[in-house]
Amino acid sequence: MPWDELKPRRWPAFxxxxxxxxxxxxxxxxxxxxxxxxxxxxxxxxxxxxDYSEIEGxxxxxxxxxxxxxxxxxxxxxxNHDLYFGHLGGHGGADPEGRFAExxxxxxxxxxxxxxxxxxxxASAARGWxxxxxxxxxxxxxxxxxxxxxxxxxxxxxxxxxxxVYEHAYxxxxxxxxxxxxxxxxxxxxxxxxxxVNRQLAQAEAAREGAQRVGAEEKVPTA
Ligand SMILES: [Fe+2]
Numbered sequence: 001m002p003w004d005e006l007k008p009r010r011w012p013a014f015x016x017x018x019x020x021x022x023x024x025x026x027x028x029x030x031x032x033x034x035x036x037x038x039x040x041x042x043x044x045x046x047x048x049x050x051d052y053s054e055i056e057g058x059x060x061x062x063x064x065x066x067x068x069x070x071x072x073x074x075x076x077x078x079x080n081h082d083l084y085f086g087h088l089g090g091h092g093g094a095d096p097e098g099r100f101a102e103x104x105x106x107x108x109x110x111x112x113x114x115x116x117x118x119x120x121x122x123a124s125a126a127r128g129w130x131x132x133x134x135x136x137x138x139x140x141x142x143x144x145x146x147x148x149x150x151x152x153x154x155x156x157x158x159x160x161x162x163x164x165v166y167e168h169a170y171x172x173x174x175x176x177x178x179x180x181x182x183x184x185x186x187x188x189x190x191x192x193x194x195x196x197v198n199r200q201l202a203q204a205e206a207a208r209e210g211a212q213r214v215g216a217e218e219k220v221p222t223a
Pocket of ligand 1: 029032081164166168169
């Protein structure tokens with residue numbers, strides 16, 4: 001199916017009173033999300049309109065190189081925020097629920113509490129994002145620390161939880177300090193919609209099951 005223009009969505013979180021995260025922060029943050037959609041669309045258009053028989057391929061600088069790299073920053077800026085805003089606005093609570101909790105409990109030797117501590121510490125160690133992603137190859141859930149929208153994610157990892165730790169996400173409400181960031185992470189947990197997280201996971205698990213089924217029918221070994 002052909003690619004279609006990205007459009008930022010007004011997720012329910014924008015109409016709710018969140019714990020600790022102000023409406024102003026959310027509205028300012030929405031503008032960034034809109035900007036990522038706009039620039040991803042712009043880059044994509046440029047990349048489909050280049051004359052590849054004529055265009056310069058140069059690794060030091062070339063328009064092709066610059067737009068290709070910045071496209072991933074814009075596109076993942078959109079995707080990361082789509083998930084972030086999508087799973088805010090829930091009843092939150094201390095611990096994850098459902099299948100997400102079940103898989104984490106199996107994955108981390110210290111269970112849910114260890115996973116949560118790993119997110120907290122990851123949030124202090126990351127420059128941009130901390131994610132929990134489902135691996136389509138092995139079916140595991142694991143945390144990833146990312147320095148920007150597009151750095152250090154791995155292939156076939158489907159993000160199911162995305163915590164934005166750029167200062168724009170918390171400086172207004174909690175202060176641009178390490179302590180402010182820690183308070184924001186707790187507020188993030190309080191505002192999470194675990195149902196949304198579990199729906200992302202259900203989609204990812206269904207995709208893996210579908211790929212395995214097709215692989216078995218075609219007798220092609222799958223990972
Ligand atoms: Fe952000």
